Amino acid sequence: MQFKSMVLSNVEVSPSYFRLRMTAPPTISGSQPGQFVMVRVNPAIDPLLRRPFGVFDLGTFETAYTDCGRQSFLEILYKVVGKGTALLSDLHQGDHLDILGPLGKGFTFGEPAGEKLLVGGGVGLAPLYYLAKELVKGSKVNLFAGGRNKDDVLCITEFERLGVETYVATDDGTLGTRGLVTEVFEQQLAKAGPNAMIFACGPFPMLQAVALLAEKYQVPCQVSLEAYMACGVGACLGCVVKGKNHSDSTPDYRCVCKDGPVFDSKDLLWS
Ligand SMILES: Cc1cc2nc3c(=O)[nH]c(=O)nc-3n(C[C@H](O)[C@H](O)[C@H](O)COP(=O)(O)OP(=O)(O)OC[C@H]3O[C@@H](n4cnc5c(N)ncnc54)[C@H](O)[C@@H]3O)c2cc1C
Ligand code: FES
Numbered sequence: 001m002q003f004k005s006m007v008l009s010n011v012e013v014s015p016s017y018f019r020l021r022m023t024a025p026p027t028i029s030g031s032q033p034g035q036f037v038m039v040r041v042n043p044a045i046d047p048l049l050r051r052p053f054g055v056f057d058l059g060t061f062e063t064a065y066t067d068c069g070r071q072s073f074l075e076i077l078y079k080v081v082g083k084g085t086a087l088l089s090d091l092h093q094g095d096h097l098d099i100l101g102p103l104g105k106g107f108t109f110g111e112p113a114g115e116k117l118l119v120g121g122g123v124g125l126a127p128l129y130y131l132a133k134e135l136v137k138g139s140k141v142n143l144f145a146g147g148r149n150k151d152d153v154l155c156i157t158e159f160e161r162l163g164v165e166t167y168v169a170t171d172d173g174t175l176g177t178r179g180l181v182t183e184v185f186e187q188q189l190a191k192a193g194p195n196a197m198i199f200a201c202g203p204f205p206m207l208q209a210v211a212l213l214a215e216k217y218q219v220p221c222q223v224s225l226e227a228y229m230a231c232g233v234g235a236c237l238g239c240v241v242k243g244k245n246h247s248d249s250t251p252d253y254r255c256v257c258k259d260g261p262v263f264d265s266k267d268l269l270w271s
Contacts, residue, residue: 006093014151016080024074026150032106033131034262038232041084049100052229054127077126083220104261112138114195119144121202122152136162146181150174182209189217211265221265227256234258
């Protein structure tokens, strides 16, 4: 689905990190956690390509301007890294955006009885918030959040308000434990009960480490990947990653946009 959207707010929540809330059609409520949207950051030709962002949050708010009185909204949480995200950070309430989505395959929830272990690095926390919001309805949820420093650890209070137990690690020790989030995660994973499930999003090396731990402790694990995307719908093959059966003689490629961005960690080649 492609839709026009109006910016409701665009707030810097940490240095270089913004939370952008925009209007969306009511059908957005059918989005699965882990799906993403392709945002046209500028009506002009440059930058031409849309930029992909995970769905951070969805909801409705009271408004006097629509017939039914309630309007749906969509939120993304983004980091300013280049031209497109810099343009996004300049948007104000009332500005308009062109959105394509929700796209891709999201997370599957598993049995409610099992403990849900969420691992996020930096802006990888973005899709985990909407996921946590759904999972807490039936399961115990723990979040392991990592970053280079305290500014990279985002929206922890929002997760805690949902009832999520949070563990934080930063490389420089400015928030939580000093070190890698995967170290804190492994300590808890070793104690996890049966039916536990892992959901991870963040930089590739972090996902690789989480996938190895999942294998070591035999816990099902889903990872949300990032890749450069041009079309977002499986047409350009610009976003492929190697699948578990890949070799030089038998290529096995998966499109992050169409086959993912969420994959079972066992379906990918990590080396
Ligand atoms: C499925 C998916 C979901 C994503 N969700 C989020 C999100 O919720 N929040 C968020 O902040 N970012 C997210 N990203 C990454 C985001 O799309 C890029 O940061 C953005 O496209 C950069 O655009 P730019 O024009 O600012 O930077 P560009 O000028 O295009 O690039 C600047 C730098 O950003 C990096 N970069 C660009 N594109 C990507 C990319 N796709 N993945 C990783 N690094 C990239 C490159 O290292 C480059 O040096 C997601 C990416 C994917 C594929
Ligand atoms: S971005 Fe074009 S195939 Fe995935």
